[in-house]
Amino acid sequence: MISISVRVLLLLISLATAIVVNLCVGDVCVAPGQAIHEIISTDPNLSTLHEILWQIRLPRICVALLVGTALAVSGYVLQALSRNSLSDPYLTGVSSGAGLAVAIAMISNVSFSVIPAAAFVGGLLASLLVASMARGAAGLSVGRLLLSGVGLSAVCSAFITMILIHASSVAQGQGLFFWLAGGIAGRTWTEIFPAFGYTIAGVVLALTMSKQIRLLSLGAQSAQALGLDVARAQWILLAAAVLMCGAAVSISGLVGFVGLIAPHLARRLYGQDERLQIICSAMLGMTLVLISDLAARTLGQGQELPLGTLLSLIGGPFFLWLIGSKHSREVLQT
Amino acid sequence: MMTGKSPSIEAHNLNVGFEKHVVLENVSVQLVPSQVIAIAGPNGAGKSTLLKTIARQIKPISGTVKLNNVDIWAMPTPQFAGKVAYVPQDIEASTQLSVEKMVMLGRNPHQKWWQWYGNSADADAVKKALQDTEMESLRQKPLCQLSGGERQRAALATALAQEPEFMLLDEPTSHLDFKHQNELLVLLKRLRAKGLGIMIVLHDLNVIARIADQVLLIERSDNEGSRVAATGTVGDALSLANLKSVFDVEVTSFNDPNTGELVYNPFSLAKNTRVVTGE
Numbered sequence: 001m002i003s004i005s006v007r008v009l010l011l012l013i014s015l016a017t018a019i020v021v022n023l024c025v026g027d028v029c030v031a032p033g034q035a036i037h038e039i040i041s042t043d044p045n046l047s048t049l050h051e052i053l054w055q056i057r058l059p060r061i062c063v064a065l066l067v068g069t070a071l072a073v074s075g076y077v078l079q080a081l082s083r084n085s086l087s088d089p090y091l092t093g094v095s096s097g098a099g100l101a102v103a104i105a106m107i108s109n110v111s112f113s114v115i116p117a118a119a120f121v122g123g124l125l126a127s128l129l130v131a132s133m134a135r136g137a138a139g140l141s142v143g144r145l146l147l148s149g150v151g152l153s154a155v156c157s158a159f160i161t162m163i164l165i166h167a168s169s170v171a172q173g174q175g176l177f178f179w180l181a182g183g184i185a186g187r188t189w190t191e192i193f194p195a196f197g198y199t200i201a202g203v204v205l206a207l208t209m210s211k212q213i214r215l216l217s218l219g220a221q222s223a224q225a226l227g228l229d230v231a232r233a234q235w236i237l238l239a240a241a242v243l244m245c246g247a248a249v250s251i252s253g254l255v256g257f258v259g260l261i262a263p264h265l266a267r268r269l270y271g272q273d274e275r276l277q278i279i280c281s282a283m284l285g286m287t288l289v290l291i292s293d294l295a296a297r298t299l300g301q302g303q304e305l306p307l308g309t310l311l312s313l314i315g316g317p318f319f320l321w322l323i324g325s326k327h328s329r330e331v332l333q334t
Numbered sequence: 335m336m337t338g339k340s341p342s343i344e345a346h347n348l349n350v351g352f353e354k355h356v357v358l359e360n361v362s363v364q365l366v367p368s369q370v371i372a373i374a375g376p377n378g379a380g381k382s383t384l385l386k387t388i389a390r391q392i393k394p395i396s397g398t399v400k401l402n403n404v405d406i407w408a409m410p411t412p413q414f415a416g417k418v419a420y421v422p423q424d425i426e427a428s429t430q431l432s433v434e435k436m437v438m439l440g441r442n443p444h445q446k447w448w449q450w451y452g453n454s455a456d457a458d459a460v461k462k463a464l465q466d467t468e469m470e471s472l473r474q475k476p477l478c479q480l481s482g483g484e485r486q487r488a489a490l491a492t493a494l495a496q497e498p499e500f501m502l503l504d505e506p507t508s509h510l511d512f513k514h515q516n517e518l519l520v521l522l523k524r525l526r527a528k529g530l531g532i533m534i535v536l537h538d539l540n541v542i543a544r545i546a547d548q549v550l551l552i553e554r555s556d557n558e559g560s561r562v563a564a565t566g567t568v569g570d571a572l573s574l575a576n577l578k579s580v581f582d583v584e585v586t587s588f589n590d591p592n593t594g595e596l597v598y599n600p601f602s603l604a605k606n607t608r609v610v611t612g613e
Contacts (some may be wrong), residue, residue: 218429220487222426226443228412
């Protein structure tokens with residue numbers, strides 16, 4: 001049996017390795033030592049490699065870290081709120097709601113800094129709609145939550161397709177199409193910062209509320225009996241989840257399943273402490289997005305594969321396996 | 335009657351229901367320190383609903399519940415939980431949380447909202463609660479691996495760790511074997527002697543007879559809300575006539591020749607049950 005601290009160490013090593021490999025491997029391959037030398041170089045005559053690393057690979061890695069963290073922690077919080085391991089931003093319709101809002105914002109030619117806010121509002125509206133549909137006498141019904149999420153996602157997808165068809169220019173339509181497929185290519189530093197703020201706020205909120213997450217794990221009735229203002233805690237956590245999901249969607253489009261896989265593994269592998277679970281969930285999310293992005297840009301033989309599609313190839317079977325598990329069969333009865 | 339300044343939890347003229355369906359009508363009850371009140375009645379009579387209403391889980395349609403003369407809905411949730419512990423009938427089973435960590439959550443009403451680790455007073459309260467419920471040996475075990483009875487005892491330990499003035503228990507013996515039922519009765523009597531007021535929903539008339547100072551017998555009505563059929567000491571409220579009227583069952587009773595305690599027998603097969611024979 002490997003101890004939790006060794007597991008955390010292994011995860012840290014995996015994450016560090018994934019960062020280094022993503023930095024060094026691509027159309028231009030570079031040794032790790034040379035890459036670091038180029039990055040910290042203060043030589044006024046900048047090399048092409050310096051430009052590639054600073055303007056392409058490092059922003060891309062940062063986006064992967066950001067998106068991985070945002071989706072994983074958002075998924076963790078949604079799973080804690082609904083008390084089942086089948087929830088994630090994608091499946092509960094939060095991503096689709098945020099996606100539709102971003103699509104509307106993009107064709108409206110608004111400033112990029114507004115897009116995370118639009119994603120937040122869209123995600124919040126979607127989550128409120130799904131939560132109201134799933135709310136029963138005994139709290140949230142898992143089956144209804146997932147079905148409402150699927151239904152809402154279908155409606156949002158239909159609207160997004162209509163927006164795509166009626167895009168005013170080919171360039172606008174193409175931009176929207178690539179964003180929808182989910183990907184983190186070509187992001188610049190200025191695009192990262194708004195989403196960075198939202199993600200940090202969401203993670204800090206989730207970490208601060210970790211005792212409340214533990215209380216909610218006993219069920220709303222027991223949590224309230226132990227002095228938790230359940231409705232307030234649920235609202236704050238929902239806002240945190242939507243904030244992070246909105247940040248991820250605004251920068252990477254519709255990327256699914258990270259929020260399903262990472263928190264599930266974190267709860268299984270890293271003990272009972274919710275704060276450690278949240279941190280490990282974020283690290284697992286980062287590693288997963290980095291590895292998937294590396295595959296997306298190296299396996300396509302000249303053409304990049306969409307990150308969202310690749311993650312669906314991994315996440316879809318994982319979701320099916322999860323549905324078949326004993327615990328899931330029990331919660332789906334509710 | 336208690337004076338206004340004495341500690342008490344008092345429900346007055348409660349009407350409770352869901353949407354248009356009224357479950358309970360005009361129920362009043364007062365619990366004071368060092369007292370055990372048992373709530374009895376047939377299935378569906380609204381016993382748990384009454385307990386939940388007093389436990390601030392359900393808002394009544396009309397009527398009030400006051401804790402030490404303050405409306406419970408006017409006080410913050412942690413303040414109420416610091417004085418009143420409620421153990422529901424069904425305890426969440428799916429969580430990986432260990433027994434000890436669950437019991438530590440009982441200290442939540444006495445902690446700051448951001449406080450993650452308990453102080454030495456919290457640790458002492460948790461240790462004592464685990465000892466009182468004989469859960470020390472299971473303290474590292476995840477809740478999802480506990481039996482129904484062990485889970486019930488873990489929930490009781492959590493309520494004890496709250497160090498409340500009043501405790502509301504919903505069928506706490508339903509999953510317990512004889513040994514642990516007996517131990518629970520001994521524990522509840524000890525808590526009562528220390529000044530705790532206990533309101534408890536129970537089905538077993540003999541358990542009620544051994545623990546309750548007062549009984550609230552609730553009568554089910556299919557057309558209207560349930561009402562209080564009788565209230566008083568065990569002998570008064572659970573008279574054979576009241577039991578026949580409320581449960582529609584002939585119950586016999588006698589005094590235990592060894593202890594002198596009242597013993598009920600609701601299983602008089604010849605009188606009460608149609609035995610269906612054949613394949």
